[in-house]
Amino acid sequence: MPPQPRAALAGRELEMLTWTWCIPALPLAGFLVLAVFGGRFPRGATAAVGAGSVGLSFAAAAAASVLFILAPPAGGFSSYVLWQWINAGGFSPSLSFTIDALSVVMILVVTGVGFLIHLYSTRFMADEEGYSRFFAYMNLFVGSMLILVMASNLLLLYLGWEGVGLCSFLLIGFWYKDPENGRSARKAFIVTRIGDVSLAIGLFILATTLGTLDVKEIAQKATASWQVGSSLAVAVAALLLGGAVGKSAQLPLQTWLPDAMAGPSPVSALIHAATMVTAGVYLIARTNALFSLAPAVQMAVGIIGAAGVLVAGLSALTQRNIKRVLAYSTMSQLGYMFLALGIGAWSGAIFHLVTHAFFKSLLFLGAGVVILAVNHEHDIYAMGGIARKSPFTFWMFLIAAFTLASIPPTTAGFSSKDLILTLAWQSGGAGRVFCALGLAGVFITSVYIFRLVFIVFAGSPRAPASASAHGHAAGRDGTQAGAVMGIPLAILAVLCLAGGFLALPRDLGGSPYILRFLQTALPAGAIPEAPARTEWILQLISEAASLLGIPVAWLVYRRGRSSVPAPAAGVAHYLQNGWGFDWLYDRLFVRSFVWLARINTRDVVDRIFDGVGGLFMLLSRAFRWTQNGRVRWYAAGLAAGAVLIVAAVVLL
Amino acid sequence: MASVPFEYGLLLAGVLFALGMIGVIVRRNLLFILLCVEVMLNAAGLAFVVAGSRWGQPDGQVMFIFLLSMAAAEVAVGLALLLLHFGRKRTLDADQMKEGNAASAPGSAGREGA
Numbered sequence: 159m160p161p162q163p164r165a166a167l168a169g170r171e172l173e174m175l176t177w178t179w180c181i182p183a184l185p186l187a188g189f190l191v192l193a194v195f196g197g198r199f200p201r202g203a204t205a206a207v208g209a210g211s212v213g214l215s216f217a218a219a220a221a222a223s224v225l226f227i228l229a230p231p232a233g234g235f236s237s238y239v240l241w242q243w244i245n246a247g248g249f250s251p252s253l254s255f256t257i258d259a260l261s262v263v264m265i266l267v268v269t270g271v272g273f274l275i276h277l278y279s280t281r282f283m284a285d286e287e288g289y290s291r292f293f294a295y296m297n298l299f300v301g302s303m304l305i306l307v308m309a310s311n312l313l314l315l316y317l318g319w320e321g322v323g324l325c326s327f328l329l330i331g332f333w334y335k336d337p338e339n340g341r342s343a344r345k346a347f348i349v350t351r352i353g354d355v356s357l358a359i360g361l362f363i364l365a366t367t368l369g370t371l372d373v374k375e376i377a378q379k380a381t382a383s384w385q386v387g388s389s390l391a392v393a394v395a396a397l398l399l400g401g402a403v404g405k406s407a408q409l410p411l412q413t414w415l416p417d418a419m420a421g422p423s424p425v426s427a428l429i430h431a432a433t434m435v436t437a438g439v440y441l442i443a444r445t446n447a448l449f450s451l452a453p454a455v456q457m458a459v460g461i462i463g464a465a466g467v468l469v470a471g472l473s474a475l476t477q478r479n480i481k482r483v484l485a486y487s488t489m490s491q492l493g494y495m496f497l498a499l500g501i502g503a504w505s506g507a508i509f510h511l512v513t514h515a516f517f518k519s520l521l522f523l524g525a526g527v528v529i530l531a532v533n534h535e536h537d538i539y540a541m542g543g544i545a546r547k548s549p550f551t552f553w554m555f556l557i558a559a560f561t562l563a564s565i566p567p568t569t570a571g572f573s574s575k576d577l578i579l580t581l582a583w584q585s586g587g588a589g590r591v592f593c594a595l596g597l598a599g600v601f602i603t604s605v606y607i608f609r610l611v612f613i614v615f616a617g618s619p620r621a622p623a624s625a626s627a628h629g630h631a632a633g634r635d636g637t638q639a640g641a642v643m644g645i646p647l648a649i650l651a652v653l654c655l656a657g658g659f660l661a662l663p664r665d666l667g668g669s670p671y672i673l674r675f676l677q678t679a680l681p682a683g684a685i686p687e688a689p690a691r692t693e694w695i696l697q698l699i700s701e702a703a704s705l706l707g708i709p710v711a712w713l714v715y716r717r718g719r720s721s722v723p724a725p726a727a728g729v730a731h732y733l734q735n736g737w738g739f740d741w742l743y744d745r746l747f748v749r750s751f752v753w754l755a756r757i758n759t760r761d762v763v764d765r766i767f768d769g770v771g772g773l774f775m776l777l778s779r780a781f782r783w784t785q786n787g788r789v790r791w792y793a794a795g796l797a798a799g800a801v802l803i804v805a806a807v808v809l810l
Numbered sequence: 811m812a813s814v815p816f817e818y819g820l821l822l823a824g825v826l827f828a829l830g831m832i833g834v835i836v837r838r839n840l841l842f843i844l845l846c847v848e849v850m851l852n853a854a855g856l857a858f859v860v861a862g863s864r865w866g867q868p869d870g871q872v873m874f875i876f877l878l879s880m881a882a883a884e885v886a887v888g889l890a891l892l893l894l895h896f897g898r899k900r901t902l903d904a905d906q907m908k909e910g911n912a913a914s915a916p917g918s919a920g921r922e923g924a
Contacts, residue, residue, distance in 0.1 A: 787908035789843075794835045 182304035184215040189297040196290025205280035208293025216269035234678035256310040259679035264307035274646035279424040281642040299325035342420040349414040353404015360397030377447035395452035406438030419481035423526030432515035460500020466493030467599035474606040476734040502683040503581040505676035513570035517561035520650040524555035545615035561654040563604040569658025604707025819860030826853035
């Protein structure tokens, strides 16, 4: 009997639903296996479990995505309740996963890019101690991140949110024997924690006022019961923004990200470029209904983003550490996403998140190969001439650099950044300012990334040490990245080249597939479509800015260290230190806190307990002589006591 | 039968008890301390018997039998401890018991060698 079309649809949907829990469960299972048995596994088995669990998770995610696209469930989403988590006083969040367009895109990015990075790590970390520990943490991270993006309610999202924060801490401090790495890990944890507390308070307010943390219910109830711009909506949106700012390393909580580069390169690629730091963008996109109710906060999102683009971009221009350049670049690109969120271009922000995941992880993985090739040297001024030694890595890095600078023929960065700039211009008002700042950012981006390319890959080796170090590394990666590390690079490079076809600009004959797909889950926004003329003029300006950046970078940096004039050197030093935010926070918060802690070590309450202790010490000293060990003394004491009691009874 | 006055009996018991107690405190020889404890026990027993005869109750004598058996048990344990102690320290001086362990007592080292 031929099945009814409707029944087939429901059957498929059901099939998809039963799979969804596998997606986060597989990496978590991998984590458990590695955490319990990892120490006894040979390296091959560890790698198989670590990368394999994420690979299977990617397969499950891909299957679920295909089913979702082929048979979109009614309403554009389907939720699958695993079990009731809490049920207290009408507040009953469940452990449930939602599959909609937004989470489909996110799980594909997390598992896809995550798998490539795991694969790369099996080789990259091959000589490191704690091989299984590394993969256990990485699996835990992927599992937590998947919980974060698939959660139906904000409480479960918060579980994943904290999970990824923990893994970030553990992996930044992976080489824990250097105390400096531990310090960086603590800094990342504490600074993001400030944002987490803000997010938690926001969730408390939502739970107490709306009685639910389910994302869909929040959107309905909030729009029904709150006025646009009401104080409660503004407070909640601002608190959620605080959480997003901490996680995504935006102003003013951005200081942890450059220090987070203390972790291994794959960690930087996975956590601090492709996935975790974009959780803030995801959170704002997920709760877009709340931000629409608080236009002032949404404007703040845009301002933070636009400021972040420039502040981080200029800092990236002056860094000496190859990974810190990329860290500031990440902050700058996240700024573009925040900018897009600020003007209500929700899908545009997510599209840039996706393309950013491709090119930034490629940059970090390429940088990892370079760092191995020069024997763990991070100073770009000590590198040089890598292009001749490792042509493959050079081409991969170059593709990523072109994508980051949004220059064709790479399409990914080009179409996503252009989309954001065009939408910003079209939204008018402050959007035009954002657009102008974004265009300035495009130029800065191009300069700093080609500065990196020219200094690292062009010229000749600068440091004498690197020549001998290269001999040591030659056996492993030498001039080539090696197949295991090379294949992920190549796949990411293809994604960089082709990723833009997901939504090519209209005037280039493209069609916004991914945007149309995302708009089944996110509101389309009220931005009027750009006339063709505006679109290509903006593209022209943006391209001109990008292309101009290359000769500028060549002129200034081709000889390695640029000879900047004296007044500019001071500015450069200031920018290199991240605009002095670390200095300021150290003075304002760290020192005052340490001072408080110091005066509080002898605190008043403690004195009471010390006093009680002292009193008993005194009593003990007073009566110590009675315990002299002489039996006859004790007998005499007993007798005297008895006589006293009898006398008291008789006389009184 | 002419009975001894009740007060005399109690007085005798009190005197015996005080003598025993003084003995315990004053004597340094462990054997004599044990003997003095026996004297004190018997003083208490005498008080029971006197009180029993005063009120014509058998309870006093019951208690005395109980006391006797208890004293026998006490002496058995006490003498065993005393012998053990003497075997180790070669002394019955109660004041020498201050340092619980013979080996760690510097004062008793000389005696042990003798």
